[in-house]
Amino acid sequence: MENFTAYNPTKLHFGKNVIEQLPETIASYGQKVLLLTGKGSVKKYGYYDQVVKKLQDAGKTVIEFSGIKPNPTLVDAEKAVQLAQTHQIDFIVALGGGSVIDTAKMVNMAYANDLPVWDIMKHKVEPRLKKSLIAILTLAATGTEMNGAAVLQNHQTQEKIGYFSTLMYPEVSFLDPSYTLTVPKNQTVNGIVDLIAHSLEAFFSGGFAPLSDRFVAANILETMDYAPKLCLDLKNYDLRARMMWTATVAENGTTMHGRTTSGDWGTHALAHHISLLWDTPHGQTLSVVFPAWLKAMSYKIEARIKALGSLLTGEKNISASETILFLEKFFEQIGAPIRFKALGLNERDKQKLLDLWLINRPSGLNIELSPKDYQQIISFL
Amino acid sequence: MENFTAYNPTKLHFGKNVIEQLPETIASYGQKVLLLTGKGSVKKYGYYDQVVKKLQDAGKTVIEFSGIKPNPTLVDAEKAVQLAQTHQIDFIVALGGGSVIDTAKMVNMAYANDLPVWDIMKHKVEPRLKKSLIAILTLAATGTEMNGAAVLQNHQTQEKIGYFSTLMYPEVSFLDPSYTLTVPKNQTVNGIVDLIAHSLEAFFSGGFAPLSDRFVAANILETMDYAPKLCLDLKNYDLRARMMWTATVAENGTTMHGRTTSGDWGTHALAHHISLLWDTPHGQTLSVVFPAWLKAMSYKIEARIKALGSLLTGEKNISASETILFLEKFFEQIGAPIRFKALGLNERDKQKLLDLWLINRPSGLNIELSPKDYQQIISFL
Numbered sequence: 001m002e003n004f005t006a007y008n009p010t011k012l013h014f015g016k017n018v019i020e021q022l023p024e025t026i027a028s029y030g031q032k033v034l035l036l037t038g039k040g041s042v043k044k045y046g047y048y049d050q051v052v053k054k055l056q057d058a059g060k061t062v063i064e065f066s067g068i069k070p071n072p073t074l075v076d077a078e079k080a081v082q083l084a085q086t087h088q089i090d091f092i093v094a095l096g097g098g099s100v101i102d103t104a105k106m107v108n109m110a111y112a113n114d115l116p117v118w119d120i121m122k123h124k125v126e127p128r129l130k131k132s133l134i135a136i137l138t139l140a141a142t143g144t145e146m147n148g149a150a151v152l153q154n155h156q157t158q159e160k161i162g163y164f165s166t167l168m169y170p171e172v173s174f175l176d177p178s179y180t181l182t183v184p185k186n187q188t189v190n191g192i193v194d195l196i197a198h199s200l201e202a203f204f205s206g207g208f209a210p211l212s213d214r215f216v217a218a219n220i221l222e223t224m225d226y227a228p229k230l231c232l233d234l235k236n237y238d239l240r241a242r243m244m245w246t247a248t249v250a251e252n253g254t255t256m257h258g259r260t261t262s263g264d265w266g267t268h269a270l271a272h273h274i275s276l277l278w279d280t281p282h283g284q285t286l287s288v289v290f291p292a293w294l295k296a297m298s299y300k301i302e303a304r305i306k307a308l309g310s311l312l313t314g315e316k317n318i319s320a321s322e323t324i325l326f327l328e329k330f331f332e333q334i335g336a337p338i339r340f341k342a343l344g345l346n347e348r349d350k351q352k353l354l355d356l357w358l359i360n361r362p363s364g365l366n367i368e369l370s371p372k373d374y375q376q377i378i379s380f381l
Numbered sequence: 382m383e384n385f386t387a388y389n390p391t392k393l394h395f396g397k398n399v400i401e402q403l404p405e406t407i408a409s410y411g412q413k414v415l416l417l418t419g420k421g422s423v424k425k426y427g428y429y430d431q432v433v434k435k436l437q438d439a440g441k442t443v444i445e446f447s448g449i450k451p452n453p454t455l456v457d458a459e460k461a462v463q464l465a466q467t468h469q470i471d472f473i474v475a476l477g478g479g480s481v482i483d484t485a486k487m488v489n490m491a492y493a494n495d496l497p498v499w500d501i502m503k504h505k506v507e508p509r510l511k512k513s514l515i516a517i518l519t520l521a522a523t524g525t526e527m528n529g530a531a532v533l534q535n536h537q538t539q540e541k542i543g544y545f546s547t548l549m550y551p552e553v554s555f556l557d558p559s560y561t562l563t564v565p566k567n568q569t570v571n572g573i574v575d576l577i578a579h580s581l582e583a584f585f586s587g588g589f590a591p592l593s594d595r596f597v598a599a600n601i602l603e604t605m606d607y608a609p610k611l612c613l614d615l616k617n618y619d620l621r622a623r624m625m626w627t628a629t630v631a632e633n634g635t636t637m638h639g640r641t642t643s644g645d646w647g648t649h650a651l652a653h654h655i656s657l658l659w660d661t662p663h664g665q666t667l668s669v670v671f672p673a674w675l676k677a678m679s680y681k682i683e684a685r686i687k688a689l690g691s692l693l694t695g696e697k698n699i700s701a702s703e704t705i706l707f708l709e710k711f712f713e714q715i716g717a718p719i720r721f722k723a724l725g726l727n728e729r730d731k732q733k734l735l736d737l738w739l740i741n742r743p744s745g746l747n748i749e750l751s752p753k754d755y756q757q758i759i760s761f762l
Binding site: 254 | 388397599602603629638
């Protein structure tokens with residue numbers, strides 16, 4: 001096992017009506033709050049009104065920035081920073097899914113330190129200060145509600161990149177599974193794929209971390225148990241609760257302790273380019289790219305893929321290809337695309353994707369990717 | 382799943398030479414440190430000298446309280462509080478195993494709030510303040526290094542009880558598996574039993590928490606993998622590291638989210654009485670009492686025992702008695718006692734134990750114990 005520091009300062013309230021604890025949480029936080037939201041579903045379903053009322057009842061002035069898109073952009077983050085500066089806000093509440101919370105994290109860093117968002121993300125400057133950030137989650141998927149990471153895309157430079165800082169952990173997160181009962185089936189499936197992919201990225205980090213490996217398998221097996229039922233029963237609170245918690249656990253450190261890197265992230269880096277080119281939902285890009293990446297990487301990491309298969313199936317002698325098939329079957333079972341053409345894309349689009357990979361050179365933190373690997377992965381898409 | 386709050390503020394540094402980070406950690410903490418230690422092994426093996434040097438290099442004045450016993454006592458805690466008061470110490474460093482760190486937690490509460498230790502533990506008064514507490518672990522077992530709990534025994538009242546407060550989480554913990562390379566085999570076995578028992582106490586809490594259940598099984602299976610090897614190779618760093626981390630995880634919240642209570646603790650409550658009467662090592666009492674408790678409770682919780690067995694063995698149709706046998710065989714394999722007479726105790730001692738149970742009425746938080754249950758458990762000891 002590698003040396004590590006286990007530390008996660010987020011206080012996470014999980015369950016029915018946890019929003020009731022919002023006023024006492026923010027009592028000492030200052031007067032002006034920047035409220036970040038997405039594209040309208042929080043208003044449609046009443047979560048927005050509920051949260052705004054709690055903020056106002058607590059005597060806060062709400063400055064609102066809404067309309068953050070599913071693949072969140074640098075442009076939106078910069079606009080929100082301007083708004084924060086104009087009103088000199090005291091703390092931030094992010095009400096939404098991963099895109100809203102990720103944006104809020106970067107807005108926080110840029111505003112609190114008076115630094116440009118992209119300079120922070122490109123490690124040209126380092127933030128040292130933060131404002132209090134509250135996350136109220138309405139979509140189970142990315143795990144951003146209990147970690148210090150954020151991903152934004154920059155259409156100008158054709159990049160979608162992540163940033164991590166211990167300053168970015170939400171101070172308090174509110175996870176009421178009831179808030180996810182209205183998530184439609186396709187977004188639910190995307191969230192399931194995302195959390196499975198996060199678990200797998202952890203597994204394909206380097207080093208020997210047997211307990212973390214078992215936790216990865218536990219999280220995936222739990223997901224494989226509830227997910228097919230949830231896809232048939234979207235309004236089921238208990239199944240929504242199980243999904244919400246596995247999504248958090250997939251990315252809050254639990255599966256990462258003792259590894260050489262905090263995940264591999266090669267598959268994510270590859271998949272981000274599909275979103276960049278065609279604005280494809282993140283989850284759909286992952287269920288397509290992960291099987292292809294596993295097939296192409298089998299020459300390097302066959303033993304690891306087999307180890308994963310053993311933990312998931314209990315079969316000691318499972319092969320790498322059987323393991324990949326096991327994952328593909330699950331993705332198919334919940335209706336997630338596993339081939340490039342299922343995204344509505346064709347052979348010429350594959351070439352476009354390969355060209356962009358060859359320019360940006362996405363790679364894993366643990367498993368490096370060469371131009372030859374890109375070609376192999378493309379051939380399996 | 383039940384509502385819960387996931388929150389663990391301890392920053393835990395794990396791995397080789399993490400003690401190097403002690404000086405920067407305590408730089409801002411004030412001048413006088415109360416250093417608590419146990420009965421001499423930390424001095425014998427040089428850990429004490431290493432830590433004292435780091436404290437002195439950081440410019441701190443060390444006030445020492447040593448000699449804390451394996452089943453820590455109220456009397457020692459009270460003496461340490463007096464010492465803290467006499468010297469008006471600024472923060473506390475606990476160097477040792479669970480007994481030293483548990484004592485340090487209660488000393489911290491009593492000193493920082495000027496309240497009697499036992500009054501706090503009996504919930505007659507409530508602490509509101511704390512001093513910074515650093516834990517440096519030398520024995521993997523109880524998990525106290527990353528939680529807010531402590532257990533002390535009061536010989537005067539014939540009680541051994543636990544106390545929990547969010548104020549008691551160590552601020553920073555240092556876990557260098559090298560510090561446990563000198564732990565003798567019997568204490569190593571006791572630690573393994575303790576962490577297995579903690580995992581089981583979590584499992585037998587109430588409510589439906591399927592991911593936490595899988596995490597329990599993962600922690601036990603990981604332990605069953607390294608423990609037999611470790612018992613034959615006590616100086617193996619990697620195996621020590623695996624043990625140290627499983628012991629922490631067994632009791633840091635990972636296995637507890639979504640349950641009705643924070644563990645059942647019925648078996649611990651029963652087993653504590655054996656330590657009270659004969660000063661038996663905690664781990665030995667647990668490997669004896671857990672199988673007996675499971676057998677006696679099968680009439681109430683057969684389905685849960687079978688569910689545990691399925692998760693541990695992968696066999697869907699395993700019976701409760703096969704599950705219990707599976708655990709007993711593991712305890713036997715590592716040389717842990719599984720019957721009362723292996724503790725050197727006889728039939729008359731069983732009666733003494735039963736008498737004390739009937740006076741103190743130990744019970745689980747989830748699974749209540751009646752006098753008839755006590756008799757059943759005694760019959761299986």
